[in-house]
Amino acid sequence: MSDAEHRWERIRNGLLWIVIPLILGGLLSSALIPQPVVGVIRLEDAIYSYSAQNMIKQIQYAIDAPEVHAVVLVFDSPGGTVVDTEAVYMELTRLREKKPVVTAINAMAASGAYYLSVNTDYIYAKPTSLVGNIGVIGYLPPAPFVVEDIITTGPYKLWGAPRDSDMRQVEMVKQGFFEAVKIGREGKLTAGDEVVFSGQIWAGTDAVRLGIADAIGTERDAAEKAAELAKIANYKVLDLAGPAGIATGGSFFFIQSPDGMMNLPYPNEAGIFLLYIPPLPVK
Numbered sequence: 624m625s626d627a628e629h630r631w632e633r634i635r636n637g638l639l640w641i642v643i644p645l646i647l648g649g650l651l652s653s654a655l656i657p658q659p660v661v662g663v664i665r666l667e668d669a670i671y672s673y674s675a676q677n678m679i680k681q682i683q684y685a686i687d688a689p690e691v692h693a694v695v696l697v698f699d700s701p702g703g704t705v706v707d708t709e710a711v712y713m714e715l716t717r718l719r720e721k722k723p724v725v726t727a728i729n730a731m732a733a734s735g736a737y738y739l740s741v742n743t744d745y746i747y748a749k750p751t752s753l754v755g756n757i758g759v760i761g762y763l764p765p766a767p768f769v770v771e772d773i774i775t776t777g778p779y780k781l782w783g784a785p786r787d788s789d790m791r792q793v794e795m796v797k798q799g800f801f802e803a804v805k806i807g808r809e810g811k812l813t814a815g816d817e818v819v820f821s822g823q824i825w826a827g828t829d830a831v832r833l834g835i836a837d838a839i840g841t842e843r844d845a846a847e848k849a850a851e852l853a854k855i856a857n858y859k860v861l862d863l864a865g866p867a868g869i870a871t872g873g874s875f876f877f878i879q880s881p882d883g884m885m886n887l888p889y890p891n892e893a894g895i896f897l898l899y900i901p902p903l904p905v906k
Contacts, residue, residue, distance in 0.1 A: 657690040659855040661846045662863040664696050669876040669890075669898070670703030670735045675711050677869050682714045684867040686721060692858070693723045693849035696743060697842055701888070701899040702735030702756070703876065705796050708897050712803070715742045723852035727845035728752045728836070733824055734760075735897030737835075738800055741807025745848050747840035748827030755835055756824040756899040757804055759797045761789055762890065793895055800897065808834060824899060 664681045668674045685691045702708065718724055719742065726732070726740040728748040733756040740746050748754050801820055805812075812819055812834040819833070830836040838844070846860045877886035888900050
């Protein structure tokens with residue numbers, strides 16, 4: 624073997640000693656680094672104490688899990704209670720400080736569910752999804768009256784407050800909802816306040832036209848958008864209910880029919896709600 628061939632052999636062996644550890648190190652590193660995840664959180668119920676706590680657990684899991692780089696919220700909900708909607712909204716704000724969040728609306732994101740949608744980075748809807756119903760509805764308690772067998776220390780001890788205070792609370796919640804929409808959809812709304820805040824519920828195509836939603840799309844579109852915003856590739860999509868330890872079950876938010884076979888579209892307790900109540904069919 625010539626001197627030139629000896630020199631080339633030494634160089635080749637030296638390169639192998641450098642390259643092979645690099646390749647092995649890269650393979651080991653890729654095996655140790657978890658695949659990036661786009662987490663999915665589903666709300667297929669009204670927003671009340673049980674469903675809200677389930678959402679919050681999943682949001683907190685997404686905040687803390689390093690492998691979750693973005694989140695898709697999937698909605699089929701008419702909204703629900705004010706306080707539970709606000710609780711989820713505040714946790715969403717914490718999540719968005721760290722990771723992008725995209726909404727995918729299936730059948731419906733109305734009232735409180737739309738309130739949550741505007742606190743995300745992008746909103747997809749199906750062409751016939753029901754979207755909007757921005758506003759507040761109140762089911763007032765009965766007017767105070769004397770109950771002879773009950774002694775109270777004030778006229779509203781039994782009832783909590785005069786009925787006109789509920790009116791003021793409705794106005795306060797309404798203004799908060801309107802402000803959330805204006806902030807969340809800033810620069811995107813193409814209709815005036817008199818249309819946006821009329822309480823109307825729109826089909827997905829109209830919602831996109833009005834700037835209530837961003838685009839027509841599916842859950843897959845939402846996952847791709849979330850990954851784009853998070854600047855990740857080779858990701859997997861994972862429902863977060865399992866990893867977050869969410870159990871099935873819950874309580875009844877809606878009034879049940881007398882035979883107990885179905886839920887009527889009305890809350891079973893008086894209160895103030897961010898809730899869409901569809902008209903009942905005419906007999």
